[in-house]
Amino acid sequence: MAEGREYRMEELAERAGITVRTLRFYRERGLLPPPRRAGRIAWYGEQHLARLRTITALLERGHTLNGIADLAKAFESGRDVGAALGLTEPTEETPVRLTPEELADHFEGEVTPENLASALALGYLAVDGGELVHISRRLLDVSAALVRQGVPLAAVLDAGQRVRAHADALADLFLEVVREHPVAGGAQALRPLAKSVVDAELSMALDRRLRPGGEMPEGDPATEGPPASDHSRS
Template structure:
């Protein structure tokens, strides 16, 4: 008998299965209660598990590591039991949900961060940045999850814009871009997702994944161009208000005070 065949026929008691899968026995029992794991065969009063149970447990662990909740795992396993290819489904999921920003996290000490922001780096500011999800405080080190935003923030502070006001603006930007993202996703769902079969075929999933990949740069271009147009409009409007002040003749302090009283 080959090694693969012997492995396929291997049987486990519950403690052996838990050890092989790297999960506690109580977790294994919980999965059984939720029907994530098929019932074992019975040999007298002893529950006997197979290699299939071990593979199922490893798949559950992998899905949990990828951020799935147990409810979602139940749906995937149900699809698997109906003959769907879970690898195919996971490949589609990764293509659709892969991060849009591929920045690597960076770490700095608190002293290094203070060197950028000086006395503006208060505990309240750190807490707010952490709440926004921009940083994570790990002991005496700060992990920057979005390094480019940190660099942009440092540049704005260097120009004289208070750090606290930048963070206040960040909340507004998060909300505004969340609305924009919702609009794009709703559009894609209506015209791409809702036209697929129920359940979608592998070919439909593959086409959707390819469409999403093609639309990623297009979507960013649309957002960038609309933001650029909005900035152009706003700057022109503000500059129009500023022009009279720039072109007004110099006046003496007394004249400026008199003009102020007239207003």
């Protein structure tokens, strides 16, 4: 297909593998953006064809039309990539481009409008044209693995939000050290050292809790970490 090609309704329906009646129904339900009109002729573009294929793929994965409509609204309200992810800034993370149906495959049955809105608000996801962009391949893979293990995606996103707060506090701590005690190379030179410290401390904290007899009773304040941060009790 040539880039930027436009289709009349009948041709669009044929290419999407649906009937004209179904196409009209989707348009009436607000599942498609309005076509470009030239006089009495409605012209549809590649974004319409991509949306129709996405609708078909999501229906095959068990989503309802109402659910797809809600997903489309959340999708269209998402921030663009630059605003949400700050990809113009240096980062060690690898963003991942996903179609809506690919996202549904990663989190089977868990891609609800509420979860999508939470991921967009958290900045894990952003919108780029007809695609979604996940901020980090590592976070995407870990989140999907947790969901496959039976952890609800809503719980994964909630945990991610709380981890974000602690990670921001740790980053501020290390940057404060650099400001008070300048090192060659500045903050970027400290980056791998700070990550090593956090990784080692987290590993030892898990060891303390997972070794035989090391688990604390549920609700014990000792399981909540140091009282300095309100986030640790949220």
